[in-house]
Amino acid sequence: QKEVEQNSGPLSVPEGAIASLNxxxxxxxxxxxxxxxxxxxxxxxLIMSIYSNGDKEDGRFTAQLNKAxxxxxxxxxxxxxxxxxxxxxxxxxxxxxxxxxxxRLHILP
Amino acid sequence: xxxxxxxxxxxITVTGKKLTVTCSQNMNHxxxxxxxxxxxxxxxxxxxxxxxxxxxxxxxxEGYKVSRKEKRNFPLILESPSPNQTSLYFCASSPTGGSxxxxxxxxGTRLSIL
Numbered sequence: 192q193k194e195v196e197q198n199s200g201p202l203s204v205p206e207g208a209i210a211s212l213n214x215x216x217x218x219x220x221x222x223x224x225x226x227x228x229x230x231x232x233x234x235x236x237l238i239m240s241i242y243s244n245g246d247k248e249d250g251r252f253t254a255q256l257n258k259a260x261x262x263x264x265x266x267x268x269x270x271x272x273x274x275x276x277x278x279x280x281x282x283x284x285x286x287x288x289x290x291x292x293x294x295r296l297h298i299l300p
Numbered sequence: 301x302x303x304x305x306x307x308x309x310x311x312i313t314v315t316g317k318k319l320t321v322t323c324s325q326n327m328n329h330x331x332x333x334x335x336x337x338x339x340x341x342x343x344x345x346x347x348x349x350x351x352x353x354x355x356x357x358x359x360x361x362e363g364y365k366v367s368r369k370e371k372r373n374f375p376l377i378l379e380s381p382s383p384n385q386t387s388l389y390f391c392a393s394s395p396t397g398g399s400x401x402x403x404x405x406x407x408g409t410r411l412s413i414l
Contacts, residue, residue, distance in 0.1 A: 234408050279342070287399060288399050290344070292342035
């Protein structure tokens with residue numbers, strides 16, 4: 192199993208709906224998880240970080256961490272066309288940082 | 301303004317000609333790292349530094365060197381670039397806590413090695 196795994200997509204979601212992005216991880220990574228958004232040709236920017244089991248909400252975004260099942264997800268409520276981007280899941284392995292390959296999200300107007 | 305600055309933003313060069321990509325941050329961050337991003341392979345960490353004079357290999361260090369003589373600067377050196385190092389490179393930094401903290405990314409450097 193890859194250390195941090197994401198479905199590459201594209202994931203198409205109608206405007207106003209909930210977009211659900213998933214990420215699974217292996218035993219090798221530690222317990223700090225991050226979601227970044229990356230627009231084409233731009234640098235990644237932090238959306239959410241999550242360290243504890245459960246949900247963490249910030250505006251339209253909710254990150255969910257389930258350590259027993261080894262997955263972390265990002266929900267985007269009321270999806271907007273500006274949410275169309277690639278979403279990167281990341282975790283730390285000791286002092287290193289491991290990224291998933293990213294999921295392309297396309298919000299349909 | 302808090303930022304990570306990379307230079308150059310774009311570079312086209314030839315095989316074997318040594319080059320340096322600079323990275324500077326003004327946030328007094330301890331942890332700095334370099335990534336390369338390739339289609340289908342995602343972001344991969346090349347080298348990281350926990351603090352001044354402390355550097356270590358990431359997952360793809362071959363063909364690269366780094367140094368950390370000052371806290372704010374973390375240059376990436378390609379001593380003999382090859383075409384397989386053509387990529388989009390990002391420098392990033394984070395405060396105390398290093399890999400357990402969110403990364404602040406620079407704007408990226410697009411390198412083409414002919």
